[in-house]
Amino acid sequence: MPPALVGKVAHRLATRARWRLLEYAFWLAALASFFLLPNRHLILTEIAWLALFALSLDLILGYAGIISLGHAAFFGLGSYLAALLAKHGIVNEPVLALVLSGLCAAVLGFATSFLVLRGSDLTRLMVTLGVALIMREIANQIPDITGGADGLQGVVIAPILGLFQFDIFGHVAYAYCLIVLFILFLLARRVVYSPFGLSLRAVKGNPLRAASIGISVNARLVTIYTFAAFYAGIAGALLAQTTAFASLDVFSFERSADLLLVLIIGGTGYLYGGLIGAVIFKLMQDWIANLTPQYWQFWIGLVLVLIVLIGRDRIALRTGGVRLLAERITRRFAPAAAPVAVPPGEGS
Amino acid sequence: MPVVLETVALEKHFGGIAAVAGVSLSIEKGARHALIGPNGAGKTTVINLLTGVLRPTAGRILLEGEDITSLDAYKRVQRGLARTFQINQLFLDLTPLETVGLAISERLGSGAQWWRLVGSNPHVVEEIVEILGRFHLTDVMHERTGNLPYGKQRLLEIALAIACRPRVLLLDEPAAGVPEDERHEILATVAALPADVTVLLIEHDMDIVFSFADRISVLVNGALFVDGPPAEVARDPRVKAVYLGESLDA
Numbered sequence A: 001m002p003p004a005l006v007g008k009v010a011h012r013l014a015t016r017a018r019w020r021l022l023e024y025a026f027w028l029a030a031l032a033s034f035f036l037l038p039n040r041h042l043i044l045t046e047i048a049w050l051a052l053f054a055l056s057l058d059l060i061l062g063y064a065g066i067i068s069l070g071h072a073a074f075f076g077l078g079s080y081l082a083a084l085l086a087k088h089g090i091v092n093e094p095v096l097a098l099v100l101s102g103l104c105a106a107v108l109g110f111a112t113s114f115l116v117l118r119g120s121d122l123t124r125l126m127v128t129l130g131v132a133l134i135m136r137e138i139a140n141q142i143p144d145i146t147g148g149a150d151g152l153q154g155v156v157i158a159p160i161l162g163l164f165q166f167d168i169f170g171h172v173a174y175a176y177c178l179i180v181l182f183i184l185f186l187l188a189r190r191v192v193y194s195p196f197g198l199s200l201r202a203v204k205g206n207p208l209r210a211a212s213i214g215i216s217v218n219a220r221l222v223t224i225y226t227f228a229a230f231y232a233g234i235a236g237a238l239l240a241q242t243t244a245f246a247s248l249d250v251f252s253f254e255r256s257a258d259l260l261l262v263l264i265i266g267g268t269g270y271l272y273g274g275l276i277g278a279v280i281f282k283l284m285q286d287w288i289a290n291l292t293p294q295y296w297q298f299w300i301g302l303v304l305v306l307i308v309l310i311g312r313d314r315i316a317l318r319t320g321g322v323r324l325l326a327e328r329i330t331r332r333f334a335p336a337a338a339p340v341a342v343p344p345g346e347g348s
Numbered sequence B: 001m002p003v004v005l006e007t008v009a010l011e012k013h014f015g016g017i018a019a020v021a022g023v024s025l026s027i028e029k030g031a032r033h034a035l036i037g038p039n040g041a042g043k044t045t046v047i048n049l050l051t052g053v054l055r056p057t058a059g060r061i062l063l064e065g066e067d068i069t070s071l072d073a074y075k076r077v078q079r080g081l082a083r084t085f086q087i088n089q090l091f092l093d094l095t096p097l098e099t100v101g102l103a104i105s106e107r108l109g110s111g112a113q114w115w116r117l118v119g120s121n122p123h124v125v126e127e128i129v130e131i132l133g134r135f136h137l138t139d140v141m142h143e144r145t146g147n148l149p150y151g152k153q154r155l156l157e158i159a160l161a162i163a164c165r166p167r168v169l170l171l172d173e174p175a176a177g178v179p180e181d182e183r184h185e186i187l188a189t190v191a192a193l194p195a196d197v198t199v200l201l202i203e204h205d206m207d208i209v210f211s212f213a214d215r216i217s218v219l220v221n222g223a224l225f226v227d228g229p230p231a232e233v234a235r236d237p238r239v240k241a242v243y244l245g246e247s248l249d250a
Ligand SMILES: Nc1ncnc2c1ncn2[C@@H]1O[C@H](COP(=O)(O)OP(=O)(O)OP(=O)(O)O)[C@@H](O)[C@H]1O
Pocket: A342, A346, A347, A348, B014, B019, B037, B038, B039, B040, B041, B042, B043, B044, B045, B046, B086
């Protein structure tokens, strides 16, 4: 076997994960926004945790083909936990509380992952939606702990690492959210470019064949679902810590639905979709709400229709070069068949 | 020769129809075993049962003496049972390089690693290059599988099963749909498999069957009709009547 070829292939595989110029540009812009837009830090903070939340959904939707309409279940749990940990002084240090909240959300993700292993996209939508509704109802039924419909009042967040106190302008909050987002993005990027990440794309593309080359389809789906729930929990905890508040709407259906919208705007399966989508979504929301507060829903609906209509011809930058986003958009809502199905066309 | 793969009174019903009706089949180690029969005889269904894609209605499956009847499909692969599909089942969005790499990493147990980058294991890369070369896929290894011509996709379908380094390989009409002049490439790769690899081949082309097989099983209406060495099967008047008539007389 030609050793030169082996070297070339190894090199080629290594460059799959190489940082592209646009990626550097994206993160430099994010960093610059901190210094150049000091009076926009409040909305930028919201963008940062929303981006993390959307990244979480992208991990399961864009890479594993699991569609969810109830991702707020994990977000909400992370939110309440972070608020409760701070309010009762159980864990005062925000970073530690953040990680704990994420881990608890991951446990919930693991426990409910078995519900999304099988079934069509429609059943997955219903099941995930159901889980989020149940979580919301539980929170509603235990007002002694959660504050019920009034939300959890009187939360005081201690300084980060005992050093940085949150301020009303959102300076510390934005820096905090941006750093957490960046670290978790790096981790997600690592995972996506690993053999595990590649196997997820195989499971998404053809679960039948994936099983036929020895991949444990269910184990991979459980793992990524749990991992994504951790991310969503962290995102929710960031919201609670930066606002010192948690209320029932962290579990709301609209939150999960908006999240899908963010990904539709940004695109799935290349990690930046959720991030770019979050920026556009929040800015659009902000802008339209200033113009015509009552018509926000109408405009967002219109944008959704337009995206689906023109989306077919959009071009996305993706690792390895420019590829048509069209494939992704058309397949976005039909990500994968049931894990093990009878081969189509076989035996007729 | 010891039996590696065995079915005991295997049954599969779809609704009212028995697609597989009481098949007891023994495949010996290192065999070149052909499974033939008319369209709809149940050949693919037998493969689906053997590999765990379908669960049998009744009966048992033994791999190297162990009962694997209720074992998950992926675990059977890990035990050395691999297959190809009659209709290509590939990862259309991945490249042949990634596809073959997946199968190899999986076999070496590194498929679930999330902290290493793909391609950081030199053994995997060497083996990818070797297999892609063997299946004439080197020049297209960076292309999207979905964009490859059918013949190349068919080669990848088989390469992928080989990358699992099976002890028992089940081939469901590997040359189906491949133009005459490209068939020999596929058949040559099958012929070049190590002698200790057991191969079960489903094929309609009798020239291929008789040049390949040292044992032939004939399936008709889901039941094993005749089972024996090629010469014996060729002579069997019932086989001629039911299935082989024209092809053998020709
Ligand atoms: N998933 C399924 N659901 C219902 N019926 C099925 C299914 N798979 C196969 N069958 C039926 O079982 C019978 C056997 O089909 P099978 O595909 O095993 O035949 P085959 O011998 O492989 O045929 P061919 O040579 O055409 O590939 C056929 O009547 C087919 O219609």
